[in-house]
Amino acid sequence: MGKGGQDLERRAGTELNSAPSYSFTAWAKTVAECEAEFGVSSDRGLSSAQVLLQRERYGWNELEKHSGPSIWQLVLEQFNDMLVLILLVAAIVSFVLAWYDGDEGGEMGITAFVEPLVIFLILIVNAIVGVWQENNAEKALEALKEIQSEHAAVKRDGKLIPSLPAKELVPGDIVEIRVGDKVPADMRVLYLVSSTFRVEQGSLTGESEAVNKTSHKVCSEDTDIQGKECMVFAGTTVVNGSCVCLVTQIGMNTEIGKIHSQIHEASQNEEDTPLKKKLNEFGEVLTALIGVICALVWLINVKYFLTWEYVDGWPRNFKFSFEKCTYYFEIAVALAVAAIPEGLPAVITTCLALGTRKMAAKNALVRKLPSVETLGCTTVICSDKTGTLTTNQMSVAKLVAIGRWTDSLRSFKVDGTTYDPNDGKIHDWTAGRLDENLQMIAMISAVCNDSSITRSGHHYVSTGGPTEAALKVLVEKMGIPAGVDASATVSTDILRCCEWWKGVAPRIATLEFDRTRKSMGVIVRSKAGSNTLLVKGAVENLLERSRFIQLLDGSVVRLDEHSKRLILEALHEMSSNALRCLGFAYKNDLAELSTYDGEDHPAHKLLLNPSNYSSIESDLIFVGLVGLRDPPRTEVHKAIEDCKAAGIRVMVITGDNKETAEAICREIGVFGPDEDISLKSFTGKQFMSSCDKKNHIETKGGLLFSRAEPKDKQEIVRLLREDGEVVAMTGDGVNDAPALKMADIGIAMGIAGTEVAKEASDMVLADDNFSTIVAAVGEGRSIYNNMKAFIRYMISSNIGEVASIFLTAALGIPEGLIPVQLLWVNLVTDGPPATALGFNPPDKDIMKKPPRKSDDSLITAWILFRYLVIGLYVGIATVGVFIIWYTHGSFLGIDLSGDGHTLVSYSQLSEWGQCSSWENFNVTPFTAGSRVFTFDANPCDYFQTGKIKAMTLSLSVLVAIEMFNSLNALSEDASLLRMPPWVNPWLLLAMSLSFGLHFLILYVPFLAQVFGIVPLSLNEWLLVLVVALPVILIDEILKFVGRCTSSATHKWDTPKAKAD
Secondary structure, eight states: TTHHHHHHHHHHHHHTTTTOOOOOOGGGSOHHHHHHHHHHTTTOOHHHHHHHHHHHHHHOSSSSOOOOOOHHHHHHHHSSSSHHHHHHHHHHHHHHHHHHHTTTTTTOHHHHHHHHHHHHHHHHHHHHHHHHHGGGGGGHHHHHHHOOOOOOEEEETTTEEEEEEEGGTTTTTTTETTTTTTTTSSSEEEESSSSSEEEOOHHHHHSSEEEEEEEEOOOOOOGGGGGGGTTTOEEEEEEEEEEEEEEOOGGGGSSHHHHHHHHHHHHHHHOOOOHHHHHHHHHHHHHHHHHHHHHHHHHHHHHHEEEEEEETTEEEEEOHHHHHHHHHHHHHHHHHHSSSSSTTHHHHHHHHHHHHHHHHTTHHHHHHHEEEEEHHTTOEEEEEEETTTBBBBEEEEEEEEEEESSOEEEEBBBBOOSSSSSOOBBTTTTTTOOOOOHHHHHHHHHHSSEEEEETTTTTEESSSHHHHHHHHHHHHHHOOOSSGGGGGGGGOOTTTHHHHHHHOOEEEEEEEEEEETTEEEEEETTTTTEEEEEEEEOOOHHHHHHHEEEESSSSSEEEHHHHHHHHHHHHHHHTTTTTTEEEEEEEOGGGGGGGGSTTSSHHHHHOGGGGGHHTTOOEEEEEEEEEEHHHHTTTTHHHHHOOOOOEEEEEEEEOOOHHHHHHHHHHHHOTTTTOOOOTTTEEEHHHHHHHHHHHTTTSSSSEESSSSSHHHHHHHHHHHHHHTOOOOEEEEEEGHHHHHHHSSSSEETTTTTOHHHHOOOOOEETTHHHHHHHHHHHHHHHHHHHHHHHHHHHHHHHHHHHHHHHHHHHHHHOOOOHHHHHHIIIIEEEEHHHHHHGGGGTTTTTTOOOOOOOOOSSSSHHHHHHHHHHHHHHHHHHHHHHHHHHHHSSTTTTTTTOOOOOOOHHHHHHHHHGGOSSSSOOOOOOOEEEEEEESSOOGGGGGGGGGGHHHHHHHHHHHHHHHHHHHHTTOSSOOOTTTOOGGSSHHHHHHHHHHHHHHHHSHHHHHHHHHHHOOOOOOHHHHHHHHTTTTHHHHHHHHHHHHHHHHHHHHHHHHHHHHH
């Protein structure tokens, strides 16, 4: 079991109810000790009785199925929100009142039920969206199961079962695996069937190349996954060779099982986004405000439905009017509907969805909508190095060849960062003039090489090892020797020079690479008919096995100590600059292999035993070396500078070695060229063993963690989040999935990333590029600013609606706005302008400001005061126009008497409930559109059904004010003179659409009946505009005061700061 996995098991094992693990450290034991521990031999395998016993103890070899919440639990969770609960109560009360009105002889039609049905519809849609998002959470676990093996070749009772279902494996089983197989469980290698055995385990460990496996034990029990060279792990793939293994761990106790547990654990601890937290807080405050306002409305109007007389100083003879009580209850419901911005969730979703489209155009594919907003307040980016900050395409940076004499070396700088042979050049190079020494380097690089390069669209991709691919690109840059007929090469071939060298020296045998000798060799047949051994490998190892050195002219002389020291000095210089070095050598005298021509040759037996390779690769002739690196992406340096300007810290977390990672970090600007990084650069083991981790994490500027393991990433994310940071974390492997889940923003690689990493992430980079993250952060900030604009706009509109209803109740006049009208305004009329505010152009200095704090308030005290003032004006305007229609025949020169309605005094209007006691109160008929309203039967109906024109004016004023108020929301502080409406043409289009929708319900008879309104005349529209337009002037004055105040504060603070 891996280090770190044991910790996890202690922490999560009991709660996951997994089978007991086998704690035997097989990697640190010999083969014989492993067989003895499990009571098995490699030639017979387990007996049937042993299999049953093991299965009873350890269960099946499969990952657990975590039973997530049921569909009904998910639905109920969607209603665990204060705003939703208020709406639910409002809908139920509206439905009951509509039913009650129908039973009492009222209008039991669609009109009465529009309001509750619309609210229920909103709640249902909200629940469906929420459940859909929740269901996506477990997909990472499903993707993890996809990489499990389905079958295995197992030896039991002395017989080989070629295709046993992998879930039936138990600890102690003997399994044969070969090239192309997925490893079915964590297993100890017993012996190799082939000469070498390699496994691709990068998705689990982060290693960029396939690793060689051996049957030899590891010295230390306390080692990481990469160090367990005699172990193979479930879910990894065999890329070369075959071997026989012993199963040591199955199911949830495998390394992939532990990752499964970590993903599940991280998904249980997911927190709300900063905006969601703010909206939740807003909901709680709004609930309290609604409660207070409803209580005030009832207290103000209690005299209308509850009266009493005083007898002997005590209240007696109480009279209660149920009809009036329900009327004011309806007003309370209207208050709840007015106070809640029902359209806000839809507008936020629309804005985030539009944001994802913008990000997709920049190669950032957002999987979870709320992540768009969270990106805007990212304070730390934890980035992998390979493939994200670098190209993940090895390239030769330096070529060192032997000079004319043994005491001289030639050094060539090589440009280029990709596998494109035309990307970059070799400095001080004369094309075609390859001396004998450079020709030999080119031949070894081209022929002692198993990689290939192909073109995919505009990109060049490699098949095989990235190091070998870089050598082939070098050969193409070197060209072919002068005098060679260029027509002999295929001009359309990407690797035409390499193909030419393969024709010159065809390969007839391969001495595969192994970790012991650290080299690879090939035997080639020259045109002269003799065999030559070409070798590449670790420079120190080749030098130890070399006796000669080839000079510039091709002559071979003995390798003396001076020459060796010169080569080692060049090696040290290149290594200190974070270059990975490879040496080249060859050998002409091959003894028995001099005439080797295939498997039928007598010397073929030498090649069957890899232990002979070191002796074959002895007495070599050393010819030169190269320095390679995974170069930084060209755009990363500027992206790092942008992060610093934006106040975002960059932390590099890599599995690479410390020196290489430090050199790359200095080159891309995470660290300065001469910066002291002794307290900023750690290996994973150093950091995890430190007792002062929190202080290290809080260090200002960039940090580097090299040789880091998956559990280190999780610990770093946990510490950062505990410190209040908003963390974006990159990853590509299965092993990165838990940290991606735990981070605020998990970012997976689209090209190099595994499906598990992508499913665990919030965002996928289509180009695997760090600068894309930075661009996405800038987009996230812009989207958040726009969201603040429309949230402020919608909330200020709702404050106005609440003020309107409160003033109506406080003044005792008839209800001017009914809930169904308020729903229409909140959902439909306000929706388009609010959405259009999401298209506001971003600030030019958006990435020059520090990130906002996740607990920053959506609305400051000054902004709240501004919108309270605006809201109060909305209330006065909507109630005022209602009163004007009843009490004035004209207003500011606008004639309102054309419809023939009866004028009443303000005192009559405010005491309309006493109408039945008034003497000689008569009302003349009036017209509205094509309808004529008469009140001969009951003149008091003038204040109920007769208020339809006054209600229409109130609703129209409310719509017009909110349209003009959307212009105010273009900028928090800037005047409309500085930021005119046409900077956002979408807003002008949205205002036109909203006015169009309002005209639709006014002038389509059926809709007018549903909403309880009538058409307006031209004069009445003039009145609406006169009352609505001042909202722009009021907010312009408030903005001016705000600018003056902030300017004065800045001037006051600046001298004070200088004095300090």
